[in-house]
Amino acid sequence: MSNQLSREKLLEAYRLMRTIREFEERLHVEFATGEIPGFVHLYAGEEASAVGTMLHLNDRDYVATTHRGHGHCIAKGVDVHGMMAEIYGRQTGVCKGKGGSMHIADLSKGMLGANGIVGAGGPLVCGAALAAKLKKTGGVGVCFFGDGASNQGTIFESMNLASVWRLPAIFVAENNGYAEATSSTWSVASDNIADRASGFGMPGVIVDGFDFFAVHEALGEAIERARGGGGPTLVEVKLSRYFGHFEGDAQTYRAPGEVQKLRDEKDCLKRFAERVVRAEMLSSDDLVKIDADVKTLIDDSVVKAKAAPLPTEADLLTDVYVSYP
């Protein structure tokens, strides 16, 4: 397949990655004020994975993500104002303020939801992919999961089912090196998560998650293969997060200077910017303008979220049960 990216696609890629970064960096600051309820798990540093994947998708494609799901939601097109309000627990949130950070969902965008249960996305995506196959929509299902979830039975069962039924499903293992505080070198028995693919009769590849272009190319192949009836693929994206497992995590399990080194040497946004400017496909002015636009967007989303009303007692039982006719 052709992997040549147009100027418009590159602009979109940068805007989405910058939006995720700004969103997460701002939440890091805002969470410390104590105004945000619950937990947040930030995706900063991993933007290339979500955006490199999602640029190949549209609203007929379904995505299930993890507790670290803000980036996937933004890249899939979920409204940023609605997400910020949801994280603040406000009525204007995409789930009316009752889901919070770990349950952001928007079915109109094909976002099946962030999920507080580790490894729960696999079965959901198998269902979505089966529906797409039976209805012949041409859609695919993408399951994001981490190195911790890679050891869960739900993920194994889902990969097996997807392969047996030849589902248009893509399993994206975002291996950021830590399941909470446990290094994947201790907890993942196989040498690479991707190596497990052969046991399920599907291809497995490893891709550099700090490189948008590498992710975009590999996921493009996997998604095209799924759409064409070729069945599921496991893609292991090797990357790292800039913040703790959750906000407030002291990260004593990381080496001193580890994150700063990542920011200095492996920042996917910096790498992207350097390369597109050097290739003269985008200009520095293009990127600066996007940076400014995104900052305004995130500022506005925080202001509006804080000003929005909280759910009322009357909202407690709404949207909880489905009444079938």
Place this chain on the structure above:
Amino acid sequence: MPVTRIGLACDPQAALDKHNGDNPVASPITVGVIANPASGRDIRRLTTHASVFPTAEKANMVVRLIAGLGALGVDRVLTLRDRTGVAALLLRAIDTHKATGTAERWPEVEFVDLPITDSVADTHTGTAHMVREGVELIAVLGGDGTHRAVAAHCGGVPLLTLSTGTNNAFPDMREATVAGMAGALVASGVVPPDVALTRNKRLVVRCVAGPNRGREEIALVDVCVSRQRFVGARAVSEPSDIESLFLTFAAPDGIGLSSIGGAWAPVERTAPHGLHLTFALHDEDGFAKRDGGPDEIPDGVPIFAPIAPGRIDQVTMRTCERFEPGDWLPIDARRGTLAFDGEREIEIGRDDRYEISLDWSGPLTVDVSRTLRFSASRQLMREMAGASMRALMQAKTHAK
């Protein structure tokens, strides 16, 4: 040059004495082993029908290799640590070998204490370290890319090549035990270098203008000017991406980009020249673009070639010329990427100017077939078996 490093190289009898322990002043015969833990896992598992090369099989290959090395006299092996399991599995096999008291002679294996970066830098630093340690040769388990990485830092130390990668034109696909035996015969000097070793060609690309000025890269098989703007997932899998190709050799039964040259104008590894090919742009259906409409005769020759495992693709070749050693040819590209031995590595900027040259400064490699034929012609295996039996009898007598 290995001729001077292998002290007894030109005297098989003296080398046999050394092998048999009759020369007490000889230093231990040491061989380096580099098994790339990352080879055989790139995007070609998805874009082609290439298989995953499991870590366990790489470790098994190393075990079989060192069995061959040890049996014919190598005393010491230096190898690299890794985080993906090759070293761990090797360690387990060594422990098992010691615990079972097997009579097979294995060399002492030392794991080099170098930082692990999980990148090609591990191969570069590991190779340089082994060269400093004075290894007689380096056995390499990997694909064309791994061999290229070792070749960039091995200097005059010969390579024993074993294929574990994807599109492998450079390394041999053969049983590691046999390769180990040949490697031992070369490392110990029993088979002289002028018989055992082959000098290889290489392609050198240098940047002569632009921000990367001064950068220099080598390739052992091919340099491809790709139309892809970014390095991305590295592999060159699409025929429409290939703008031009420089080859050191082109085997008609090869796999990968060099097979295109092999299908049209085969070039032996020993031939004094290489090849330079250019290709027409393809449309979305894989046909050469015709600006004058569908009735226009396409500008070039259509060729089928196995550019990847399970992928026989059509390319439209515009030109094919001999590429002579010594000339520096400007690479005519203002955009795109440069791929070395099948992997995109350099993104070309507008101001960048690159030149390419072919020379005979590629690595020395062990010709396993020729080495073992020489051994058979001199009955070296019989000599060694006899010496081994005599040593065993002496030991038993001494014990009584």
